[in-house]
Amino acid sequence: MDSEELGLENLPLDQLNLSFDMWTIVAGLLFSLIGWWLFRQGKKKENKRFRYVGILLMVYPYVVQGAFWNWTVGLILCGYAYYWWD
Template sequence: MDEFQQPLSPFEMMQALGLDYSVGALIGGTLFGIVGIYLFRKGRKDGHSPNVWVGLALMLYPLFVSSTLYTYVVGALLCGVAYYYWPLEY
């Protein structure tokens, strides 16, 4: 047994945990998470519950989706839902 093992890189550690994310999925998850934070905060401030729930979904779904295609498809659909329920009067 080798006494001096090299530490795992962050990507090797993620793969060892079963989290096989691509760079595109990480970038998409970050972008949609930022949109989710905005919707969540704006919804709580204005008392508009659809914004709160869609914002929460946008922040959490990238944790469970590792495919780049599904990351962007689900994020675009959730942004479409947020646009549909966006209040017209402020």
């Protein structure tokens, strides 16, 4: 199959508004790793709140656009987890 058969030549890539700057990627990786760790701690301590925050930290970088919002949402979620940490 080539790109013509799949209809890939008609994809509006310029309209997707993707931002792949360095700080967005760093924030996504950092907060995803923190989320993975927090999820595992939540499973170990049987704490649903930490599991849910861990899942949110791993997933939100795919939804939020831009470095500012990536860092803002990540820090808010980490602050929430820190506030409830035993």
